[in-house]
Amino acid sequence: MERIVVIGANHAGTAAINTILDNYKDNKVVIFDSNDNISFLGCGMALWIGEQIHSSEGLFYCSKDIFEKKGAKVYMETRVERIDYDKKIVFAEGKYGQRYQQEYDKLILATGSLPISPNIEGKELDNVQFVKLFQNAKDVIDKLHNDALKDIVVVGAGYIGVELAEAFRRVGKNVTLIDNMHTCLSSYYDQEFSDIMSENLSSHGIKLVYNEIVTKLEGNGKVEKVVTDKNEYHADMVVLGIGFKPNNRLGKDDLELFCNGAFLVDKQQQTSQPDVYAIGDCATVFDNSIQKTNYIALATNAVRSGIVAAHNVCGTPLESIGVQGSNGICIWNLKMVSTGISYAKAKKLGYDAAAVDYEDTQKPAFIEHDNYKVKIRIVYDKKTRIVLGAQLCSEYDISMAIHMFSLAIQEQVTIDRLKLTDIFFLPHFNQPYNYFTMAALQAK
Numbered sequence: 001m002e003r004i005v006v007i008g009a010n011h012a013g014t015a016a017i018n019t020i021l022d023n024y025k026d027n028k029v030v031i032f033d034s035n036d037n038i039s040f041l042g043c044g045m046a047l048w049i050g051e052q053i054h055s056s057e058g059l060f061y062c063s064k065d066i067f068e069k070k071g072a073k074v075y076m077e078t079r080v081e082r083i084d085y086d087k088k089i090v091f092a093e094g095k096y097g098q099r100y101q102q103e104y105d106k107l108i109l110a111t112g113s114l115p116i117s118p119n120i121e122g123k124e125l126d127n128v129q130f131v132k133l134f135q136n137a138k139d140v141i142d143k144l145h146n147d148a149l150k151d152i153v154v155v156g157a158g159y160i161g162v163e164l165a166e167a168f169r170r171v172g173k174n175v176t177l178i179d180n181m182h183t184c185l186s187s188y189y190d191q192e193f194s195d196i197m198s199e200n201l202s203s204h205g206i207k208l209v210y211n212e213i214v215t216k217l218e219g220n221g222k223v224e225k226v227v228t229d230k231n232e233y234h235a236d237m238v239v240l241g242i243g244f245k246p247n248n249r250l251g252k253d254d255l256e257l258f259c260n261g262a263f264l265v266d267k268q269q270q271t272s273q274p275d276v277y278a279i280g281d282c283a284t285v286f287d288n289s290i291q292k293t294n295y296i297a298l299a300t301n302a303v304r305s306g307i308v309a310a311h312n313v314c315g316t317p318l319e320s321i322g323v324q325g326s327n328g329i330c331i332w333n334l335k336m337v338s339t340g341i342s343y344a345k346a347k348k349l350g351y352d353a354a355a356v357d358y359e360d361t362q363k364p365a366f367i368e369h370d371n372y373k374v375k376i377r378i379v380y381d382k383k384t385r386i387v388l389g390a391q392l393c394s395e396y397d398i399s400m401a402i403h404m405f406s407l408a409i410q411e412q413v414t415i416d417r418l419k420l421t422d423i424f425f426l427p428h429f430n431q432p433y434n435y436f437t438m439a440a441l442q443a444k
């Protein structure tokens with residue numbers, strides 16, 4: 001029997017814990033989490049805030065109870081303060097000051113990420129919000145009920161910022177969305193795609209402010225103003241969504257780190273310390289699109305890395321196959337999905353890259369209903385011909401299409417192989433000359 005300690009029981013931790021408890025029943029599993037809930041789907045936060053779902057109930061898929069019924073010992077609201085990696089002991093403190101010492105044979109760090117806090121004056125003012133935890137969402141929703149709270153400035157037009165801008169607009173607030181880049185969603189899409197999202201956001205009344213850097217927040221107790229290098233914006237609430245950083249506090253002095261501080265792990269999720277594994281947002285991933293170690297904070301990566309670590313910890317060797325950072329967003333019915341890297345990113349990274357684009361309706365023109373335009377871009381390396389990334393955008397649900405490109409990047413498929421990939425045709429679904437083939441065929 002092994003003593004397995006898991007620190008952090010959100011998406012990564014939950015995946016690891018369930019895999020261990022379901023498949024390797026003879027171990028002693030001890031879980032610590034500083035929060036009072038498990039498995040909160042942050043991805044449902046915008047839907048809840050924007051009243052597209054009526055409650056938060058469905059946003060949890062696991063609990064302390066479930067773990068305990070499967071035989072684990074669970075300490076909630078208990079923060080691990082320190083780890084003695086030589087003696088293999090975890091030191092934790094409960095909400096009421098209770099102290100715990102737990103020895104381990106194998107340790108899984110699943111401490112996740114923290115929202116990046118900009119180094120600006122005024123960020124401690126009331127109504128300046130981060131949106132990561134269940135408690136953050138509740139807090140924001142309570143404040144939104146106050147009709148005097150009218151103007152919301154969202155800083156960061158990445159995934160959180162864009163989703164929340166929509167949510168705030170849906171509940172009748174005036175929304176200004178600020179990003180220091182020249183467009184929204186710039187880490188995921190080329191401008192030809194992000195411009196479509198910008199147009200979607202502005203047509204729904206969101207004020208877009210790009211290429212401005214927030215320099216300070218002003219107010220009297222409560223935030224009242226966002227000051228940038230070029231302008232000032234009135235704000236009754238400011239939401240900061242400028243990215244995540246890995247929560248490495250428990251290992252930053254003892255474990256090897258990636259350039260952004262994430263715990264550096266191998267394909268078995270093992271850190272530089274023997275018997276210590278790291279998963280989810282606190283750890284690195286192997287990024288197949290660039291064939292290098294990277295940091296990509298996504299729930300999907302968290303879950304898969306949890307499964308991989310669990311099997312290795314319990315003695316079944318299993319290697320991660322790497323990730324492509326596949327992602328998607330849906331804002332007022334405009335759906336955008338991407339995988340791998342954009343053309344702009346490929347160029348920035350020094351690839352001799354090319355992009356092929358195609359635009360068409362999803363189905364033949366004679367289909368009169370539920371037939372939308374689809375825009376696709378495939379990015380590939382001109383030298384190796386290997387696919388580096390893909391982007392799709394439509395009001396049609398094209399989400400499943402991105403998985404094919406995800407697999408192509410994972411398997412290092414060339415653009416030329418995609419040209420003749422067998423793609424079925426039925427007018428109810430697609431076209432005989434479909435946009436995958438048509439885009440790929442353009443590659444010279």
Ligand SMILES: Cc1cc2nc3c(=O)[nH]c(=O)nc-3n(C[C@H](O)[C@H](O)[C@H](O)COP(=O)(O)OP(=O)(O)OC[C@H]3O[C@@H](n4cnc5c(N)ncnc54)[C@H](O)[C@@H]3O)c2cc1C
Pocket residue numbers: 007008009010011012013032033034035041042043044045046078079080081110111112113114131132133160247250279280281282297298299300301302
């Ligand atoms: C608003 C929002 C929307 C999102 N939407 C999506 C989406 O649509 N798709 C997607 O793939 N991803 C999405 N994400 C990202 C996703 O939520 C994260 O990638 C995911 O939560 C990572 O899971 P994790 O378990 O690694 O880390 P976390 O969720 O950060 O969990 C870490 C856990 O560790 C605990 N912990 C930390 N330190 C200690 C300690 N010292 N002692 C004890 N416990 C500790 C914390 O309490 C927490 O429970 C979204 C995130 C947000 C905020």
Ligand SMILES: NC(=O)C1=CN([C@@H]2O[C@H](COP(=O)(O)OP(=O)(O)OC[C@H]3O[C@@H](n4cnc5c(N)ncnc54)[C@H](O)[C@@H]3O)[C@@H](O)[C@H]2O)C=CC1
Pocket residue numbers: 043118155156157158159160161163178179180181184185186187212213214241242243244296297298327328329
């Ligand atoms: N649909 C999905 O899959 C979702 C995924 N997530 C994930 O959660 C993580 C965190 O999300 P985000 O915080 O939105 O990160 P993000 O990386 O998606 O976006 C951050 C944005 O902030 C901007 N920015 C950075 N510094 C800034 C500054 N000082 N001032 C103004 N803008 C600044 C960046 O240009 C970028 O557009 C990401 O990994 C994201 O992929 C979050 C929400 C939804």
